[in-house]
Amino acid sequence: MKGNPIWEVFIRSKNGLEHRHVGSLHAEDAKMAMENARDVYTRRQEGVSIWVVESKHITASNPSESGEMFDPAKDKAYRHPTFYDLPDELEHI
Amino acid sequence: MENKNKSLIDYLLILGDNSLILGHRLSELCGHGPSLETDIALTNISLDLFGQVRSYFQYAAELTGGDSTEDTIAMKRMDREYRHTWLVEQPNKDFAYVIGRQFLFDAFHLPLLEQLVNSKDEMIAAVAAKSIKESRYHLRFSSSWMERLGDGTQESHQRMQSAINDLYPFTYEFFEETETEKLIFEAGIGADLKVIESTYRQTVKDVFAKANLEIPTAPARKTDGKKGIHSEQLGFILAELQFMQRAYPNMTW
Amino acid sequence: MKNIKDQEAAFQARIDAGEKIEPKDWMPEKYRKTHIRQISQHAHSEIVGMLPEGNWITRTPTLRRKVGLLAKVQDEAGHGLYLYSAAETLGISRDELFHQLHTGKAKYSSIFNYPTMTWADIGAIGWLVDGAAIINQVMLTRTSFGPYARAMVRICKEESFHQRQGYEIMLTLCQGTPEQKAMAQDALNRWWWPSLMMFGPRDEESPNTEQSVKWKIKRKTNDELRQQFIDITVPQAEVLGITIPDPDLKWNEERQHYDFGEINWDEFWQVVEGNGPCNKERLQARNDAWNNGAWVRNAARAHAEKRAEQKKVAEAI
Numbered sequence: 208m209k210g211n212p213i214w215e216v217f218i219r220s221k222n223g224l225e226h227r228h229v230g231s232l233h234a235e236d237a238k239m240a241m242e243n244a245r246d247v248y249t250r251r252q253e254g255v256s257i258w259v260v261e262s263k264h265i266t267a268s269n270p271s272e273s274g275e276m277f278d279p280a281k282d283k284a285y286r287h288p289t290f291y292d293l294p295d296e297l298e299h300i
Numbered sequence: 301m302e303n304k305n306k307s308l309i310d311y312l313l314i315l316g317d318n319s320l321i322l323g324h325r326l327s328e329l330c331g332h333g334p335s336l337e338t339d340i341a342l343t344n345i346s347l348d349l350f351g352q353v354r355s356y357f358q359y360a361a362e363l364t365g366g367d368s369t370e371d372t373i374a375m376k377r378m379d380r381e382y383r384h385t386w387l388v389e390q391p392n393k394d395f396a397y398v399i400g401r402q403f404l405f406d407a408f409h410l411p412l413l414e415q416l417v418n419s420k421d422e423m424i425a426a427v428a429a430k431s432i433k434e435s436r437y438h439l440r441f442s443s444s445w446m447e448r449l450g451d452g453t454q455e456s457h458q459r460m461q462s463a464i465n466d467l468y469p470f471t472y473e474f475f476e477e478t479e480t481e482k483l484i485f486e487a488g489i490g491a492d493l494k495v496i497e498s499t500y501r502q503t504v505k506d507v508f509a510k511a512n513l514e515i516p517t518a519p520a521r522k523t524d525g526k527k528g529i530h531s532e533q534l535g536f537i538l539a540e541l542q543f544m545q546r547a548y549p550n551m552t553w
Numbered sequence: 554m555k556n557i558k559d560q561e562a563a564f565q566a567r568i569d570a571g572e573k574i575e576p577k578d579w580m581p582e583k584y585r586k587t588h589i590r591q592i593s594q595h596a597h598s599e600i601v602g603m604l605p606e607g608n609w610i611t612r613t614p615t616l617r618r619k620v621g622l623l624a625k626v627q628d629e630a631g632h633g634l635y636l637y638s639a640a641e642t643l644g645i646s647r648d649e650l651f652h653q654l655h656t657g658k659a660k661y662s663s664i665f666n667y668p669t670m671t672w673a674d675i676g677a678i679g680w681l682v683d684g685a686a687i688i689n690q691v692m693l694t695r696t697s698f699g700p701y702a703r704a705m706v707r708i709c710k711e712e713s714f715h716q717r718q719g720y721e722i723m724l725t726l727c728q729g730t731p732e733q734k735a736m737a738q739d740a741l742n743r744w745w746w747p748s749l750m751m752f753g754p755r756d757e758e759s760p761n762t763e764q765s766v767k768w769k770i771k772r773k774t775n776d777e778l779r780q781q782f783i784d785i786t787v788p789q790a791e792v793l794g795i796t797i798p799d800p801d802l803k804w805n806e807e808r809q810h811y812d813f814g815e816i817n818w819d820e821f822w823q824v825v826e827g828n829g830p831c832n833k834e835r836l837q838a839r840n841d842a843w844n845n846g847a848w849v850r851n852a853a854r855a856h857a858e859k860r861a862e863q864k865k866v867a868e869a870i
């Protein structure tokens with residue numbers, strides 16, 4: 208028998224914060240995944256909101272393409288505030 | 301005053317013992333469920349129930365006074381002094397039994413708590429207010445599984461129907477009002493079992509329909525759990541539940 | 554295409570630099586296989602470990618102990634689940650891993666093949682077995698494989714109450730009646746040596762240690778960890794006022810460590826080979842749970858498929 212699908216679980220620990228990936232579990236459908244996520248991952252008041260998504264629906268970047276994907280951002284220091292030289296005595300900027 | 305306390309304590313036992321014995325049955329499953337996820341879920345329910353037991357029994361111990369504690373109430377009564385219904389002591393014959401027993405209890409328990417939140421007794425109202433959320437989730441969980449098993453495969457359908465056929469006749473006992481329940485209801489502390497019964501019937505009807513299950517027509521089993529007359533199961537449950545307190549009396553653990 | 558030697562060297566350089574390896578990254582086949590084996594053994598240990606303690610849930614002496622133990626054993630199911638999930642990122646299914654466990658192909662920690670006879674055993678397991686496990690697990694929070702390290706972080710966070718619970722049980726027994734204290738001593742007598750065996754064979758008989766250190770599955774050797782455990786635990790036994798069953802145990806001022814007696818390695822290998830007191834019962838219990846649950850899992854599958862089909866039909870209309 209083939210195993211049941213894997214789901215990824217995302218939890219918002221409190222309002223105002225984003226959902227974060229906390230782990231995975233197995234379930235046959237979304238309803239079951241939601242209930243399992245509640246029972247497995249929120250036993251210690253870890254969350255106020257849950258997202259579940261079947262793992263196969265996630266499209267992931269390929270590590271072998273990390274070079275062209277992420278390295279080009281490395282030398283764009285002008286996107287960061289420290290790139291611009293301003294006098295120290297200047298305030299509120 | 302003494303009489304009122306006696307009825308109240310008696311009522312707390314009727315409430316608490318259902319949770320105690322069902323929690324015990326569920327706790328037997330920890331480590332033996334059909335999947336890790338269900339194992340964890342059923343243990344959550346068991347823990348919720350034991351939490352309720354502790355609140356009810358701590359209160360009962362306070363009312364009883366003397367050396368009474370939550371543990372002497374849970375573990376040192378004689379078999380005839382336990383006041384739960386027969387349904388909750390039925391064994392974990394298979395997963396369909398576990399789910400069927402849970403669903404039938406939840407369908408009764410939730411409307412019971414919905415009334416007890418308005419109890420004139422502040423302690424009972426407070427416990428009910430906390431428990432009602434737990435119970436709502438239990439009913440959601442057990443209903444989902446009733447549906448899954450009732451609808452799933454031919455085998456699961458047969459097992460679910462057969463579990464229900466065995467268990468359903470025990471549920472009439474919920475609504476047979478004892479003298480204690482009558483007194484406590486009239487005092488504004490307890491619940492109106494007639495109202496609970498109609499909610500219960502509706503829940504059963506709805507969930508059974510979704511789960512392709514037939515409501516058994518077998519007559520009520522003649523049981524008097526709330527009066528302390530139990531099935532042969534209880535002795536075995538108590539042999540484990542009471543073992544330490546009986547074998548090593550009067551010690552601190 | 555770089556040759557495999559270069560790839561392996563680059564891979565090792567990443568680990569040496571403290572980088573984590575993630576599931577989709579290139580990895581040597583041996584790294585993958587070793588991790589599947591190690592993580593799944595760890596997961597199996599959590600799941601089998603539920604059994605000896607679960608044995609006492611219905612017999613706890615108080616309600617407070619009941620909820621504590623129930624929550625602890627439940628945590629172990631959760632920890633097994635986290636670890637199976639981590640192993641699954643390496644391309645093996647949980648069902649396959651279960652199959653390896655059920656057929657006796659996979660190993661799990663031998664400690665769980667000993668029986669829990671008395672209530673004090675629950676205290677001793679929490680104190681000693683969880684204590685020994687924590688030493689390993691804290692080390693593993695910094696291991697090189699990301700999903701394993703993350704699972705360990707979560708597990709360590711949750712497990713911090715387990716050892717305290719065990720020690721509190723022991724402490725209560727030791728402060729109780731002479732009968733209770735004797736029960737605690739008896740439990741220590743039976744669990745001490747198997748706990749030391751949890752760290753595995755002596756370094757000279759542990760051929761994989763060097764590779765494991767390179768991949769940060771290990772940061773210390775078996776013998777180093779065992780010594781660390783003994784050094785931590787001896788003073789804890791003194792607080793309890795019970796005696797560790799080792800006549801050779803004594804403080805070595807020069808080494809700044811406790812010296813201890815010879816472990817019965819014959820017993821160790823016997824239990825590993827499946828001839829421990831409860832090996833058969835543990836495997837049987839796991840097989841029963843799995844086999845009895847088959848129709849339940851099938852039903853959930855069938856129901857989900859029917860619902861999906863109905864949804865498709867409804868959307869088509």
